[in-house]
Amino acid sequence: MYRTRGVAGGAPSRPLLAGVLPVALFASGHTFFVTRMAHLMGRTPFMVHTTFQYGGTEGKRHRLREGMMWEDDEAYYDQPFLTYAPDIPFELVYPSGNASVRPDGSVPFRRRMTVEQHFRLVHHQLTQIRDALALAQSLGRILVLPRLVCGLDRYWAPHQGIIPGSSTELPLLECPADHVIDLEHLVGRRPEEILREHTMLCNPRMKREVLASRRAVGFAGEAATAAAVEAARVAHASIRILHVDGPLPSWRKVLPAGPRRKSFKDTIRHYGSLWCCNMPPGGRGPGHIWYDFLHDLVPHLDRHNRKWTTPWKPIMGP
Numbered sequence: 365m366y367r368t369r370g371v372a373g374g375a376p377s378r379p380l381l382a383g384v385l386p387v388a389l390f391a392s393g394h395t396f397f398v399t400r401m402a403h404l405m406g407r408t409p410f411m412v413h414t415t416f417q418y419g420g421t422e423g424k425r426h427r428l429r430e431g432m433m434w435e436d437d438e439a440y441y442d443q444p445f446l447t448y449a450p451d452i453p454f455e456l457v458y459p460s461g462n463a464s465v466r467p468d469g470s471v472p473f474r475r476r477m478t479v480e481q482h483f484r485l486v487h488h489q490l491t492q493i494r495d496a497l498a499l500a501q502s503l504g505r506i507l508v509l510p511r512l513v514c515g516l517d518r519y520w521a522p523h524q525g526i527i528p529g530s531s532t533e534l535p536l537l538e539c540p541a542d543h544v545i546d547l548e549h550l551v552g553r554r555p556e557e558i559l560r561e562h563t564m565l566c567n568p569r570m571k572r573e574v575l576a577s578r579r580a581v582g583f584a585g586e587a588a589t590a591a592a593v594e595a596a597r598v599a600h601a602s603i604r605i606l607h608v609d610g611p612l613p614s615w616r617k618v619l620p621a622g623p624r625r626k627s628f629k630d631t632i633r634h635y636g637s638l639w640c641c642n643m644p645p646g647g648r649g650p651g652h653i654w655y656d657f658l659h660d661l662v663p664h665l666d667r668h669n670r671k672w673t674t675p676w677k678p679i680m681g682p
Contacts, residue, residue, distance in 0.1 A: 393417050397427055397540050398517060399532050416527075418518060418637060419542035422555055426547050427540055429561040432568075440556065441570050444601075446500040448608040450492055450510040456485040457513055457535055470533035476525045477535070479642060479653070482515035483678050485535075486544050486639075487659045489513070493545075494632055494657045496608070497558065498615030499583070501628065502590065503597045505606060511562045514539035522643040522651050544655050546637040565605075577604035588613035590620040632657045634667045642680065650681040 388401045391409045394416035395401045402409045412433065414424035428434035458465055464475040477485070489512060500507040514536040516525045526532040541547065541562075547555045565575065581596060593613075600606055615632075619625040636655035644651040658664040659676040666672065668682050 393427060394527065394530065397431065398536065399530060400538070401531075417540065417542050419545075419547035422547040423542035426542060426555055426561060430540060430563050432563055432566070435569070436556075438571075441564070441567070442574050442604070444503075444505045444603070445508050445560065445605045446496065446503060446505040446608070447508045447565070447605060448492070448496055448510065448612055450489060451611070452485075452489065452513055456481075456488055457515075468533070469535075469537050471535070473525070473534070477515040479516065479639075479678055482639070483653070483655070485513065485515050486655060487676075490544065490636065490655060490657050491660060492612055495612040495615045495618075497632065498628055499593065499608070499613060499618050500558070502593045502618045503600075503606065506556075506558060506560055508560045508564055509541060509562045511537075512539040512541060512544060513537055514543055516639070518543050518640055520640060522641045542637065544637055544639075546635055549634065551631045551634050574604045577602075578607060579603045579605075580607045580609035582609045583613040583618075584610050588617045590618055593618045629658070629664075633665065636667065644680055653678045653680055 387395045388405050388407050389409050391402055391412045393412070393414045396409065396412045398416070412428075412431065414427050417423045417427050419426060425434060429436075454462075458471065459477050459481045460471060460475040464471045466472075489510075493507075493509065496507050515534065517523070517527055517530075517532050517534070517536060519527045525534055536543075550558070564570065579600060581600065583593065583596075586592060587596070596606075615628065616625065619628055633656070636657050638652045638654045640653075641651035642653070654667065656666050656672075656676055658666065661672075662675060663671060663673045670682075
């Protein structure tokens with residue numbers, strides 16, 4: 365308890381109560397969406413602040429949608445959607461081996477992955493998102509993102525894998541999309557025009573008739589051509605949720621050579637966000653590293669017009 369100081373000749377001083385609010389119930393964007401403190405404690409917070417996110421207004425809105433705390437209109441939940449089951453090999457999530465994995469899926473901090481291993485894991489997922497976005501575009505659908513997994517947390521200053529002083533457990537088995545996708549700068553597009561949050565199909569605002577209108581379709585072999593995808597677009601036009609059964613076809617197969625493929629390539633290279641940060645050499649210059657949706661293509665230009673003529677590797681800047 366504190367006592368306010370009275371003003372000479374005026375009102376007397378009054379007691380003032382002050383206290384520290386529990387962060388599980390009055391959550392920051394990090395304790396709710398990253399360390400998931402309220403979930404682990406089985407609590408429902410009174411409020412969630414969209415701090416510690418990296419996508420501006422679009423990132424804040426997407427975080428709240430991931431947490432099913434943002435109310436969109438009915439049309440948001442009733443579109444032609446595309447879903448797929450991500451392929452995330454165990455050895456990419458746990459490069460240190462099975463023996464180090466705890467029952468909750470975390471590993472001891474000393475067994476956390478390296479920066480190179482983190483990028484290998486995230487890029488493996490971005491490759492699938494890239495192919496899925498190309499397929500969704502060809503089918504005239506909106507992609508429902510899968511749940512992302514990150515090996516390391518993100519911050520605005522150099523760190524060793526987690527924000528200093530935080531209770532973050534690694535890997536992040538439910539990594540916010542704004543950690544790796546630049547939701548704020550999707551080349552003239554708003555996120556909801558091309559994608560949805562990974563929790564959308566679990567949202568109670570989804571209509572039963574939309575969830576019931578679901579069909580699985582494969583795009584392997586001859587079904588992975590641009591002509592076959594166009595035929596699938598027409599054949600399944602009335603289905604609200606089209607699920608890819610099996611591996612995703614490559615974006616270069618479903619997008620015909622020419623202006624459409626070039627436009628997609630020129631656009632997708634800007635979609636990657638950045639990871640921050642390593643300590644730069646000598647303590648000066650940028651310590652961040654940009655994700656690259658075209659990392660597996662040699663040669664290619666990244667979002668900063670750097671030409672890659674060798675296999676991709678983590679480099680700091682620009």
